[in-house]
Amino acid sequence: MMDDLFSGLESANEEMAQGAWLLRRYALRNASDLLKQINAISVSAPFRHMVTPGGFSMSVAMTNCGPFGWVTDRKGYRYQSTDPESGKPWPAMPDAFLSLAVNAAKDAGYPDFVPDACLINRYEPGAKMSLHQDKDEKDFTNPIVSVSVGLPATFQFGGISRSDPVRKYVLSHGDVVVWGGPSRLFFHGITALKEGSHEEAGRARFNLTFRRAAL
Numbered sequence: 001m002m003d004d005l006f007s008g009l010e011s012a013n014e015e016m017a018q019g020a021w022l023l024r025r026y027a028l029r030n031a032s033d034l035l036k037q038i039n040a041i042s043v044s045a046p047f048r049h050m051v052t053p054g055g056f057s058m059s060v061a062m063t064n065c066g067p068f069g070w071v072t073d074r075k076g077y078r079y080q081s082t083d084p085e086s087g088k089p090w091p092a093m094p095d096a097f098l099s100l101a102v103n104a105a106k107d108a109g110y111p112d113f114v115p116d117a118c119l120i121n122r123y124e125p126g127a128k129m130s131l132h133q134d135k136d137e138k139d140f141t142n143p144i145v146s147v148s149v150g151l152p153a154t155f156q157f158g159g160i161s162r163s164d165p166v167r168k169y170v171l172s173h174g175d176v177v178v179w180g181g182p183s184r185l186f187f188h189g190i191t192a193l194k195e196g197s198h199e200e201a202g203r204a205r206f207n208l209t210f211r212r213a214a215l
């Protein structure tokens with residue numbers, strides 16, 4: 001029944017800009033497993049509120065898995081292979097994460113994407129991420145794959161300049177956004193998460209951002 005309703009993936013997909021696709025419910029079947037894996041990862045690499053170079057503590061709590069993890073502190077933004085809190089390598093990227101990211105990228109027109117970094121964002125009500133570009137990676141020919149689980153959030157997607165108009169999209173449990181090519185460096189952000197409770201994720205939204213950090 002559900003298969004019939006959602007098998008027309010075309011209708012669930014929306015092109016947000018050239019090279020940018022919203023794949024609605026793409027990860028719905030994986031979502032409970034993703035939550036379990038996120039929980040396991042956070043046991044060895046706990047969520048933490050990192051500090052920006054300007055000295056502000058981020059409202060989004062973060063951790064990472066995979067060969068490289070994105071970090072920020074007073075010294076700047078960067079990728080590193082170890083967790084600065086423990087000095088240990090980040091937890092391995094679960095196979096289910098990797099295949100989800102590879103398949104979503106392929107379906108959005110990026111057949112060569114192999115992520116080496118997975119940033120895990122945890123938003124609690126009130127948390128937000130201001131408009132920014134993802135530009136700490138070495139090779140912008142690789143797309144970004146972004147998976148949403150838990151409470152819905154409003155994603156803002158703009159253009160190549162900070163002042164470009166933004167469109168808003170509600171990202172729900174299981175939604176995947178892929179952007180690359182001409183939109184790889186487009187500004188984007190998440191507005192303050194609304195209060196709520198999700199039946200599987202509780203009072204939170206999780207986002208997995210898959211990137212290729214190294215060449």
Ligand SMILES: O=C(O)CCC(=O)C(=O)O
Nearest residue numbers: 119121134146190207209
């Ligand atoms: O939470 C999201 O959907 C976006 C996260 C993001 O843009 C980032 O971590 O760079």
Ligand SMILES: [Mn+2]
Nearest residue numbers: 132133134188
């Ligand atoms: Mn981003």
